[in-house]
Amino acid sequence: MDNPEESRGFVFSKESLRKKFRWSEFLSEKIITGVGFLSITIIILIFFFVFKESIPIFYTKKAAVKVESVQKQEQYGVDTNVAVNASGQEQYGVTARDSLMTENQPLAEDTVVHGSDVATAKSLLGTKWMPVSDNPRYGLIPLFVGTLKITLIAMLFAAPIAILAALFSASFAPYWLREFIKPAIELLAGFPSVVIGFFALMVMATFFQNLFGYDGRLNAFVGGVAMALAAIPIIFTITEDALTAVPRTYTEASLALGATRWQTALFVTLPAATPGIFAAILLGIGRVFGETMIALMATGNAAMIGINPFESVRTLAATIGAEMAEVVFGDTHYNVLFLIGSLLFIFNFSLNALAEFYVKGKLVKRFQGKQS
Amino acid sequence: MKETKIKTRDLSLYYGAKMALNSITMDIPEKEVTAFIGPSGCGKSTFLRTLNRMNDLIPGVRITGEVLVDSLNIYDKQIDVVNLRKKVGMVFQKSNPFAKSIFENVAYGPRINGINNKTKLEEIVESSLKKAFIWEEVKDRMNDSAMALSGGQQQRMCIARTLAVEPEIILMDEPASALDPISTAKIEELIHELKKSYTIVIVTHNMQQAARVSDLTAFFYLGELIEYGKTRKIFTTPDKKHTEEYITGRFG
Numbered sequence: 001m002d003n004p005e006e007s008r009g010f011v012f013s014k015e016s017l018r019k020k021f022r023w024s025e026f027l028s029e030k031i032i033t034g035v036g037f038l039s040i041t042i043i044i045l046i047f048f049f050v051f052k053e054s055i056p057i058f059y060t061k062k063a064a065v066k067v068e069s070v071q072k073q074e075q076y077g078v079d080t081n082v083a084v085n086a087s088g089q090e091q092y093g094v095t096a097r098d099s100l101m102t103e104n105q106p107l108a109e110d111t112v113v114h115g116s117d118v119a120t121a122k123s124l125l126g127t128k129w130m131p132v133s134d135n136p137r138y139g140l141i142p143l144f145v146g147t148l149k150i151t152l153i154a155m156l157f158a159a160p161i162a163i164l165a166a167l168f169s170a171s172f173a174p175y176w177l178r179e180f181i182k183p184a185i186e187l188l189a190g191f192p193s194v195v196i197g198f199f200a201l202m203v204m205a206t207f208f209q210n211l212f213g214y215d216g217r218l219n220a221f222v223g224g225v226a227m228a229l230a231a232i233p234i235i236f237t238i239t240e241d242a243l244t245a246v247p248r249t250y251t252e253a254s255l256a257l258g259a260t261r262w263q264t265a266l267f268v269t270l271p272a273a274t275p276g277i278f279a280a281i282l283l284g285i286g287r288v289f290g291e292t293m294i295a296l297m298a299t300g301n302a303a304m305i306g307i308n309p310f311e312s313v314r315t316l317a318a319t320i321g322a323e324m325a326e327v328v329f330g331d332t333h334y335n336v337l338f339l340i341g342s343l344l345f346i347f348n349f350s351l352n353a354l355a356e357f358y359v360k361g362k363l364v365k366r367f368q369g370k371q372s
Numbered sequence: 373m374k375e376t377k378i379k380t381r382d383l384s385l386y387y388g389a390k391m392a393l394n395s396i397t398m399d400i401p402e403k404e405v406t407a408f409i410g411p412s413g414c415g416k417s418t419f420l421r422t423l424n425r426m427n428d429l430i431p432g433v434r435i436t437g438e439v440l441v442d443s444l445n446i447y448d449k450q451i452d453v454v455n456l457r458k459k460v461g462m463v464f465q466k467s468n469p470f471a472k473s474i475f476e477n478v479a480y481g482p483r484i485n486g487i488n489n490k491t492k493l494e495e496i497v498e499s500s501l502k503k504a505f506i507w508e509e510v511k512d513r514m515n516d517s518a519m520a521l522s523g524g525q526q527q528r529m530c531i532a533r534t535l536a537v538e539p540e541i542i543l544m545d546e547p548a549s550a551l552d553p554i555s556t557a558k559i560e561e562l563i564h565e566l567k568k569s570y571t572i573v574i575v576t577h578n579m580q581q582a583a584r585v586s587d588l589t590a591f592f593y594l595g596e597l598i599e600y601g602k603t604r605k606i607f608t609t610p611d612k613k614h615t616e617e618y619i620t621g622r623f624g
Contacts, residue, residue, distance in 0.1 A: 175431050249468035253530070256426065257481040257537055258458030267484065272471055 047345060054339035057124070057332065124336070129303035129314065131323065131333045138336045140343075142303035146220070146313030147289060150299065153224025153309055154231055154288045159281055161228070162235035169236075170243035171251075171265040182240060189233035197297030200226030205298065214310040216300055221309045223299030227291055231284040238283060242276020243269055275362040279355040286351045290344055292321040316340050377402040377541060377571045378423060383437035385418060385427065392418050394595045395437065400588075405563060405572045407586035407603065409579060411618065415595040416575045420543050423573065424460035425453050441541070458485070461539030465546040467526035469518035469533075474510050477518045477529060481537035496536050504532035505562050524555025531562065542566065544574040548581065560585050579619060583607050591615045 126139030169181050205222045212221075246269050254264040270277075292315075295301075300312025301322065320337050327334045378400040385393040393415045400406050408416035421427045422439060425446060438445045446456055458481075469477050478497045487493055497514075501507040506528040510521070518529055527547060534542060544563075548556040563572060563585045576582050582589055583603060590600040591614075599606060599615045610616045617623055 247468070249464060249466060250470060252426065252429070252462075252464065253468040253470065253533075254480070255429070256424065256457055256462035256464075257484070257533065258454050258456075258461075259481075259484045260454050263484045267480070268470060 050341045054342050057335045142305045143316045145305045147315040149220045150224050151288045154227035157228035158231040162232045163239050166236050166239035170240050185233050185236050193293040196229050197294040200298035216312050218300035219310045220313040226294045226298045227288045231287050235280045235284040238280035239277050242273040246272040275359040279359045282351050282355040286348045292317040296321050374401040379440040381438040386434045388432045392595050396597045402571050404587040405567050406588045407582035408575045408590050409582050410592035414592040416592045420575050424457050458537050460541045461534035462543045463531050463547050467530050469526050473515045474518045475514040478533050478536050500532040500536040503535050504528045524551050541571045
């Protein structure tokens with residue numbers, strides 16, 4: 001240490017203290033920023049794409065109409081071979097409607113589709129989801145009802161089970177058991193939903209049918225319970241974290257006042273963790289709302305409106321999952337599916353935002369004593 | 373000397389294999405203030421917590437020997453810990469109000485004991501807050517969050533909360549260590565007042581505080597009870613050299 005300049009690596013002088021441009025710093029900083037912005041941009045672009053594709057429903061766009069008319073033409077060609085053959089000949093009168101359509105293709109078809117397009121926007125609020133029929137109707141109400149029904153059933157099962165399990169794990173379980181339970185249930189969160197769906201389809205459906213003796217094997221109840229299986233790990237984990245985050249001093253204060261462990265858990269720990277539990281339930285709802293595979297496999301997929309839990313339902317997400325592959329590009333049906341996508345997106349986005357901001361605000365207020 | 377309230381007989385405590393308290397035998401008299409002093413990690417807080425079995429909460433703790441409260445061994449298998457803690461209340465180092473209103477905080481104890489009558493609860497809350505000298509400060513904002521109180525007020529409210537379950541013994545674990553001098557003075561004044569009706573055991577880091585508030589002082593060092601006697605004697609003519617060195621500030 002005779003020569004401090006040597007160990008420090010530079011001579012302390014005006015020259016050595018001048019600002020330096022460091023390439024590696026500059027590059028790594030830019031790359032990290034770039035990647036960050038890239039991911040945000042991708043999300044925004046996806047949202048815009050989904051949203052954009054759903055917009056044509058609210059207008060009668062020429063482009064969409066044209067594509068549809070071409071498609072219709074093909075279909076007619078295949079289906080009504082006779083009519084096409086006959087169109088120029090004597091049998092004119094027999095298939096009057098068909099041939100008229102075929103002959104005056106551009107005009108007639110245009111007006112027809114035009115008419116149904118306007119009707120589409122109105123039929124969105126209708127009670128019938130019949131996208132593939134002569135007179136397609138795109139009522140979203142049954143899909144909404146179906147989704148809400150499933151969500152409600154799933155939450156009725158998942159929320160109490162998950163919260164009580166979390167309470168047990170956080171307040172009662174011995175240390176070694178807790179160390180085992182939590183990771184085990186968290187592993188379940190990564191369980192492929194197709195496996196849960198399969199289990200619901202093969203095992204639960206039969207079991208519940210034998211138990212309750214209803215007719216339709218696959219219905220909202222089976223789907224809801226299966227969804228609960230998917231939502232429980234999420235609700236459990238977040239609730240457990242919220243409960244463990246309650247300061248130990250609370251528990252001690254309560255116990256020192258002669259409260260039992262149950263009283264402490266119910267009246268002190270649980271209330272102190274409410275914001276976190278609320279967030280957990282919201283995220284659970286989000287999971288169920290967007291769940292596709294289980295809905296497809298276990299709910300029966302008939303778009304029905306009713307309060308009977310043992311009726312088949314069709315959810316928003318399952319509708320996209322089932323129909324997107326078969327829909328005609330640019331068709332009204334196609335646009336409506338994208339509209340459903342946007343709705344799901346907006347719904348989940350608001351749920352997450354609510355969970356985030358509500359919880360933060362609430363916690364801050366509570367622990368800074370700004371409310372009673 | 374007044375009647376003995378708490379007796380410990382050869383009380384030892386282990387965290388796993390490590391011995392934290394070594395065979396402690398002492399008698400704590402009724403309606404007096406007994407102070408535990410000693411350097412950090414000497415076992416005084418641990419010992420305090422054995423008196424209402426708060427150490428039960430810590431995994432891996434093993435206890436041998438006896439603690440007798442009113443001649444009953446509280447480590448007997450027949451003893452109900454919940455009722456024991458109603459009799460032996462505790463005030464913690466860091467004030468720990470629940471995130472509830474002031475009223476709900478103080479009413480919590482009576483409530484879990486099954487008192488639901490609103491008038492009765494109000495009576496209990498009022499008298500407890502009065503006993504803790506904080507009624508005048510909070511009577512107009514009973515429904516405000518207890519979190520909005522100052523540190524000193526929170527601590528006195530926590531004492532009121534403890535008083536609301538009508539204990540006979542109050543254990544205080546450095547109740548004023550996080551408070552400013554004025555709040556500390558209020559707590560000390562309160563302790564003087566409370567000892568008329570309660571047996572108080574207080575752990576403190578602050579030797580002046582021990583000298584001011586206590587009738588008896590016990591000096592702990594490395595898990596052992598080194599010396600125990602009248603506060604005045606301990607602070608003026610201690611028998612053990614160790615005690616003298618600690619009190620005069622030569623170590624600790």
